Amino acid sequence: MAKPIRNITIVGGGTTGWLAAAVLNHRLQWGFAHPEGVSITLIESPEVPIIGVGEATLPGLLTTLQSLEISEAEFVTRTNATFKLGVKFDDWHSPKGGKPSSYFHPFTGGVQVAGRNPALSLLRYGLPEDLDIDPQLGNIIGHGVAAASSFKSPKRPTDAPYQGPLGYAYHVDATLFAAFLQEIAVARGVSHVTDTVRSVERNERGHIAALQLAEGGRHEVELVIDCSGFRGLLINQALEEPFISFSDYLLNDRAVVVQVKHGEGERLAPVTNSTALGSGWRFRIPLQSRYGTGYIHSSAFIDRAAATDELMASLGDAEKMVEPREIRMRVGRTRRSWVGNCVALGLASGFVEPLESTAIQFVDHACRRLLQCLPSSDFEPAPIEKFNTQMADLYDDVRDFLGLHFTLGDRDDTPYWRAMRNEVKRSDKLEECLALWKDALPDSYDPRRSDIFTFWSVACVLFGKNYYDTPPLSGSDLLPQSVWENYLRNFVNMRKGLLGLLAGHEEMLRLMGEQAVIGESAARRPSHNAVPVRGVALGPPVPVMMPGPISLAS
Ligand SMILES: Cc1cc2nc3c(=O)[nH]c(=O)nc-3n(C[C@H](O)[C@H](O)[C@H](O)COP(=O)(O)OP(=O)(O)OC[C@H]3O[C@@H](n4cnc5c(N)ncnc54)[C@H](O)[C@@H]3O)c2cc1C
The missing domain is CATH 3.30.9.100 (D-Amino Acid Oxidase; Chain A, domain 2)
Incomplete structure (x- = not known):
């Protein structure tokens, strides 16, 4: 008879392994769904160092840290973190009028004006001559671009942890981040074994029955999570699940x-x-x-x-x-990230190169999905298939999103950029979307997944790439010109007020350093009372852009 899983073994102690350990432990050992608890062991080789890169994150991490009941001030201080309001792309186009052109993919955006998307009006009318602001789309639909160029943090000094008027993520020291997560996971009950997996024993179902450790001998497993990095020790090497390369789509290796x-x-x-x-x-x-x-x-x-x-x-x-x-870099994805009783996460599962800093976010998503599909000892196939389809779609969708940056540029000054324009493949789905977007601006009904990058992110990149010589004809979002100009003037006034309230970037980091209580997060026993401000605790994934009204209350 099927029984609940009682033991999870994680192989790998990089950011992936420790993030998975902290998240799974929080829900399964301290949550209510599994009253008897699930014990989690993480095995990490003393011979194989972690990759030690992966320092830019996405806003979904806030939800995860908050639901893990981690102090934001301690996190920022311990990981040497700074704030991230988005990504600025320089020199991805040929210089225009002697100036290199830049575009920004911000984490704040998505305003509606009179119930309409203002992007079409930007294309049709441009900006009034007397309004001296950066005309890129990201700067018209949110205040993140302006805050970033004014060296502002996304928070006011009095904002509560994980809150602020702007969408944000962090830059973190990769080694310190993994160590911080380790401290928390171990303090809350994860067992840490320093040993090297030498070989794998499989049972009659083909599942992994046990790991042979260099020092510790045979280690029996029930559900095993492969976080061993690009080598894919269990999923690719032991279980021989094929790796699908993205090298036709993404050239960098x-x-x-x-x-x-x-x-x-x-x-x-x-x-x-x-x-x-x-x-x-x-x-x-x-x-x-x-x-x-x-x-x-x-x-x-x-x-x-x-x-x-x-x-x-x-x-x-x-x-x-x-x-x-x-x-x-091994760029692509494992065909199925979950095979039998083994789930691959992080670099062992896949990697779509770091242009949009998605790898840590993938781990976060995969953990949420794993918790939703948690198997019994029978490992029924339906939830496993669901997990595999979702993960494959996620990788493919982000690969296609990166394709916008790489293949829509106009640079042809080197063989690399000429290959990007002329030889690199785009998926059928991306071709379909690009054809559609020529005639209609991106929206939430597009035939693509938008778990991480919504249509606003797509629009910021398309506008940044000068994809529109002429405004698309379809869509009824065009505003009367007077409404458009009024909106812009109000928006710019509102921005002045907001920028005045936000703490300077370095000032906010210093304040958080003063507030941080070292060791506080590890000492906390999860209460499950934390209510994340941007999304549901370990519920649906949190997309990159934070839309909605911006409160100016100080
Ligand atoms: C150049 C570059 C830039 C990147 N930038 C970003 C970014 O900005 N943002 C982002 O989100 N991601 C980024 N990434 C991805 C990011 O680095 C990884 O997602 C992250 O570091 C997690 O890696 P990992 O834990 O999966 O693997 P690793 O850090 O490689 O850890 C592997 C672990 O497996 C263990 N192990 C291996 N073999 C064995 C064995 N036989 N027995 C026991 N243990 C074993 C090792 O000891 C280690 O602990 C970047 C990647 C690269 C290459």
């Missing part, structure tokens, strides 16, 4: 990464910078004490030495803190 110091007197912008280079793009992620940066590139177009030189040259006189190192 290497990164050269380095940490550099802040410049003298430099202010910290609350944004991830993505700057296109000759054979890929460079990320620059601000942390409180340094930048994390790296060149994501394609080894078919540039070798390691040249990529390192180009990266360092692009950083000017920034002082490096460590030697640059190369990371090989």
Whole structure:
């Protein structure tokens, strides 16, 4: 007879392993659904280091941290975090009028004007001549772009934890984040084993029956979670589940990464910078004490030495803190992330390159879905299939979203960018959507999933890419010109008020540092009383843009 699962074994102690441990433990050991509790063991090899990158996050993380009853001030302080209001894309187009063009994908946006999407009016009328504001869509539908360029945090000094008038995420130190999650998970009952899985024993159903550990011998498993990184130790190696490469769609397969110091007197912008280079793009992620940066590139177009030189040259006189190192990226997804009694999460499950910082968010989504599909000891196939379909769709959808950035540009100055324009594949679904979006602006009825990136995110990228030479004809969202101009003037006035209330970025980080009580989060025993401000605790996934009215109450 089927019995509830009582033991979960996680293999891997990177961000994925510890995030999964903390989330599953919180719900299964301390929640009400499983009164007898589920015991969770995490096995981490002392021989295999964690990847040590993955420092930009998405807003869904706030919900997760809050539902884990983690103190925001402690989290920000312990992980060396800064705020992130979105991603700024530089040099992804040919320079216009001598100036390189940029666009922003913000986390705040989605206003309706008189019940209509104002994007069509922006295309039709543009901005009134006397209004001197950045004309990109992200700046017209929310205040995140303006706050970022004014070096503001998304919060007022008195805002409660995880609250603020703007949508936001964080930049975190990857190693400190994994260690912080570990401290919390272990304090709340997760068993931590430092040992290396050497081999895997399978039973007559083909499921994983036990792991053979280098020191600890045989470790029996019931439900096992593969968080072993790009190697896919259990899912790909032991269970031989195929990996589907995205190399026809996403060319980049290497990164050269380095940490550099802040410049003298430099202010910290609350944004991830993505700057296109000759054979890929460079990320620059601000942390409180340094930048994390790296060149994501394609080894078919540039070798390691040249990529390192180009990266360092692009950083000017920034002082490096460590030697640059190369990371090989496995871009694509495992065909089925869940096979038998093994669920792969994180890099073991898939990776769509870091352009929109989605990897940690995928883990978060997968944990929510796993909790909804939690199997009994029989491992019934229907929930497993549901999980696999959802995860596959999620990876494919984000791959297609990244395709907008890569394939819609007009750069043709290097073989890499020419290949992006002429050779890179787009999925049939993306082609269908692009044809549709030429005639009608993106909306929530588009034939794509929008769990992470809603139609507003798509619109910001399409506008940033100058996809519209002429406004689409269909749709009835056009505002009368006077209403449009009134809206803009009110919006800009409202913005002035809001920017005056927001704490400066560094000021807010300092305040949170003063408020942080070190060890407070690990000491908390989950009460399940936390009500996340942006979404339901471990319910449906939280999309990237926070819409809605902006309260100006101080
Ligand atoms: C260049 C780059 C930039 C990135 N940027 C971002 C970003 O901005 N935002 C984002 O969300 N994500 C980003 N990512 C992805 C992010 O790095 C990962 O999602 C995140 O670090 C989690 O990795 P992981 O825990 O799955 O794997 P890893 O960190 O590789 O951890 C693997 C774990 O498995 C263990 N292990 C391996 N073999 C064994 C064994 N035999 N026995 C026991 N244990 C074993 C290791 O000890 C380790 O603990 C980026 C990735 C790259 C390559």
